[in-house]
Amino acid sequence: MRCPHCGNYIENTIWEALKPYRGVTDRVVITNIDTILDVGPRIRAIFEEKNGKLKIRGYQAVTLKKVARALRVPLYYIERIDDRVRLFEFDRYQRVNSGEFLRADHLIPVFSGSVEEFGDWIYRKYILHTPPSSKGRKKWWR
Structure with a gap:
């Protein structure tokens, strides 16, 4: 299969x-998701990490947006350079303009700091107040 933008396999x-099936699958987009944050009883967020430069391919942004919208969770892009992290949220209901890469003005800056500070941010935002997944459930043994 070829990338719909750069033409590389x-x-x-x-x-x-x-x-x-190459001729039949021209409309197929396959992408990976770097991180799914699953805390307690549900998935909390999707993160896509870019090291060094925040270049997000348009087709990947569309696919990740669809996944985030279906799961009703936020979609974040992480830009990491050494120990510095910048976090951007992507509004999962906004339209992605056609083009090879997502425009920077489509991203909402959310966080900037060290990796350790980023861990604190995730803990406070998603982990601290989440009930445990086993509370009130029966335990199933295999």
């Missing part, structure tokens, strides 16, 4: 398995 197991 994207190699992974799914693409390799779909090689015989």
Whole structure:
């Protein structure tokens, strides 16, 4: 399969398995999700990390937006350079303009600081007040 923007082949197991169907799968987008934050009884957020430069391909932004919207969770992009982290939220209901890369003005700055400070931010925002997943549930043994 080819990237719809740069034309390079994207190699992974799914693409390799779909090689015989290349002409049929031009509308297929396969992307990975870097991090899913699952705390307590539910998924809390989706994070996509970019090291060094915040270049987000448009087709990946659309796919991640669909996943975040379906799960009703925020979608964040992390830009990390050494020990510094900048976090941006992407409004999962906004339209993604066509183009190779997502424009920077589509991202909402949320956090800037060290990796340790970022951990504190995640803890305060998503972990601190979340009830444990086993509270009030029966335990199932395998």
